[in-house]
Amino acid sequence: MKVPKSMRTYCPKCKTHTEFTVSIYKAGKRKGAKKGERRQASRKKGYGGQKFPEQHNQAKVSKKQTLVLKCKECNYGMMRKGMRVKKLEVV
Numbered sequence: 854m855k856v857p858k859s860m861r862t863y864c865p866k867c868k869t870h871t872e873f874t875v876s877i878y879k880a881g882k883r884k885g886a887k888k889g890e891r892r893q894a895s896r897k898k899g900y901g902g903q904k905f906p907e908q909h910n911q912a913k914v915s916k917k918q919t920l921v922l923k924c925k926e927c928n929y930g931m932m933r934k935g936m937r938v939k940k941l942e943v944v
């Protein structure tokens with residue numbers, strides 16, 4: 854699916870419709886020193902490795918992707934609800 858680089862939608866900060874730039878959300882880089890990572894490492898320590906099941910056989914062929922919108926006038930950022938598409942690109 855192709856989405857336009859910019860779209861016009863309601864900005865809650867400007868309280869009117871404005872132009873927004875569109876990009877695709879990407880998860881941030883994993884940092885080893887963060888709390889969740891440290892907790893997972895301590896859980897996995899010692900005998901009996903993985904503490905909860907890892908998913909191997911995925912039923913779905915698409916992945917939920919989120920659009921990140923940013924107001925061109927006030928820089929207010931928001932996200933659109935994730936949609937299931939095989940391929941998403943900003944044109």
Ligand SMILES: [Zn+2]
Pocket residue numbers: 864865866867871924925926927928929
């Ligand atoms: Zn705005």
